[in-house]
Amino acid sequence: MSSIKIMKVYIETFGCQMNEYDSERILYYLGEKGYRKTMDMDESDIIVINTCAVREKAENRLFGHLGSLKSRLKGQSSKMVCVGGCTAQSLAGKIQEKFPFVDIVFGTHNISRLPELIDERSREGRIICSVADEGFDYALDETKRLDPYRALIPVSIGCNNFCTYCIVPHVRGREISIDPIAIINTIKALVSDGVVQVTLLGQNVNSYGKDLEEGIDFSYLLQKISDIGGLKRIRFMTSHPKDISLSLIRTIGERENIMNHIHLPLQAGSDRILKKMNRKYNRDRFMKIVENIYNNIKDCAISSDIIVGFPGEERKDFDDTLDIVRRARFDRVFTFIYSPRQGTSAARMEDKIPASEKKKWFEELLELQNQVSFEKNSKYKGAKFKVLVEGFSPKNKDLLQGRMENNTVVLFKGKKDIIGSIIEVKITETKSFYIRGNVSK
Numbered sequence: 148m149s150s151i152k153i154m155k156v157y158i159e160t161f162g163c164q165m166n167e168y169d170s171e172r173i174l175y176y177l178g179e180k181g182y183r184k185t186m187d188m189d190e191s192d193i194i195v196i197n198t199c200a201v202r203e204k205a206e207n208r209l210f211g212h213l214g215s216l217k218s219r220l221k222g223q224s225s226k227m228v229c230v231g232g233c234t235a236q237s238l239a240g241k242i243q244e245k246f247p248f249v250d251i252v253f254g255t256h257n258i259s260r261l262p263e264l265i266d267e268r269s270r271e272g273r274i275i276c277s278v279a280d281e282g283f284d285y286a287l288d289e290t291k292r293l294d295p296y297r298a299l300i301p302v303s304i305g306c307n308n309f310c311t312y313c314i315v316p317h318v319r320g321r322e323i324s325i326d327p328i329a330i331i332n333t334i335k336a337l338v339s340d341g342v343v344q345v346t347l348l349g350q351n352v353n354s355y356g357k358d359l360e361e362g363i364d365f366s367y368l369l370q371k372i373s374d375i376g377g378l379k380r381i382r383f384m385t386s387h388p389k390d391i392s393l394s395l396i397r398t399i400g401e402r403e404n405i406m407n408h409i410h411l412p413l414q415a416g417s418d419r420i421l422k423k424m425n426r427k428y429n430r431d432r433f434m435k436i437v438e439n440i441y442n443n444i445k446d447c448a449i450s451s452d453i454i455v456g457f458p459g460e461e462r463k464d465f466d467d468t469l470d471i472v473r474r475a476r477f478d479r480v481f482t483f484i485y486s487p488r489q490g491t492s493a494a495r496m497e498d499k500i501p502a503s504e505k506k507k508w509f510e511e512l513l514e515l516q517n518q519v520s521f522e523k524n525s526k527y528k529g530a531k532f533k534v535l536v537e538g539f540s541p542k543n544k545d546l547l548q549g550r551m552e553n554n555t556v557v558l559f560k561g562k563k564d565i566i567g568s569i570i571e572v573k574i575t576e577t578k579s580f581y582i583r584g585n586v587s588k
């Protein structure tokens with residue numbers, strides 16, 4: 148009796164939520180061709196690596212990773228290796244040159260063509276490279292969701308902002324807003340399928356609709372999505388400060404199912420550096436937005452991104468960043484040491500600050516933010532919060548992990564069958580990075 152072999156795909160994802168979403172698309176297209184996902188690389192027929200190019204570290208990690216993959220795969224030429232995502236888009240030639248065992252290099256715009264590229268590789272035997280910008284060419288339901296309760300949905304792709312340090316517009320192309328009707332219908336279908344939370348993705352969700360008909364903006368989209376019956380939680384990221392409006396802040400504050408958390412990247416607190424970064428806001432405007440958020444959205448958490456050591460940054464500029472961090476009282480900050488990206492205009496700017504100095508500033512910033520996060524989290528002790536149970540904690544498999552409405556992560560004991568539900572948790576212990584609690588009876 149002959150049995151049909153089920154082909155298996157092993158996928159690794161680096162980087163942001165947009166990359167996670169892209170990986171769900173990759174799994175969908177390969178799934179349509181009969182491939183099944185495996186967590187074990189050894190039993191896979193196809194290995195897909197979905198890369199990130201935002202910082203040099205991510206790129207170096209990929210090269211290190213491909214180096215060890217090469218040794219691991221020695222003598223297993225039957226496995227096909229596909230490298231996709233932002234680094235594939237920006238450094239296709241370098242990947243092919245340094246790692247000739249890679250079978251397919253595909254860009255961020257060529258995901259739906261991956262099965263075709265795999266067939267082409269098998270048929271023609273030559274190495275395939277496909278990185279042309281094909282714009283927005285897919286339907287939003289073409290994904291293999293990895294979580295039954297939470298879904299990622301792009302509302303726009305690409306970016307028009309060209310912050311001088313950033314590679315994203317160079318690899319993801321110009322901003323295209325996705326049709327609001329397609330977004331709403333997709334979310335309605337997801338809710339019927341048991342999804343309770345959607346996270347709307349865009350490099351700058353606040354400029355949503357600028358390329359659509361008049362009257363359609365992010366505030367309008369949020370209201371329409373918020374009206375969908377049964378949808379419990381709406382999250383979104385990222386909010387560029389230059390495009391956030393008071394009416395958008397009010398919409399978030401007024402709607403029960405739009406979560407009280409805004410990711411508002413500051414990047415730098417000095418007007419001189421913000422200008423060199425091409426961010427198009429200044430520190431006063433940023434603080435005004437923070438004030439509007441705290442005044443209009445009850446118990447809103449604000450998270451941010453900050454880059455330390457941008458070319459030309461001096462101690463007094465960095466002090467301006469510390470000053471905003473003290474005043475804005477972010478709940479969490481993602482901190483990065485500036486990393487030059489080839490092709491961006493900042494990479495051509497003179498950068499005289501020694502790496503050791505940047506490191507010191509970076510640690511100073513971390514210490515300050517840890518203190519602020521600790522103080523903010525301390526206030527939760529003894530209080531009860533609604534928490535969406537996400538699953539077991541990746542760091543401690545004996546504990547469940549969930550999120551409060553304001554996106555704070557909470558760890559607690561509980562049974563597997565509450566995953567996906569919204570429960571009440573009483574907070575018992577708070578630190579800078581985590582919070583623990585007990586499920587309320």
Ligand code: SAM
Pocket residue numbers: 163201202312313314315349350351385387412414452453454483484485486487488
């Ligand atoms: N579109 C989002 C925005 O405007 O905030 C985020 C894009 S990027 C994937 C995420 C973060 O990476 C940025 O907010 C920035 O802080 C950081 N980043 C981007 N380019 C960087 C660079 N060249 N060096 C260090 N950090 C960088």
Ligand code: SF4
Pocket residue numbers: 306307308309310313314315316350351387
């Ligand atoms: Fe990069 Fe700026 Fe666009 Fe964000 S808004 S993706 S930081 S260019």
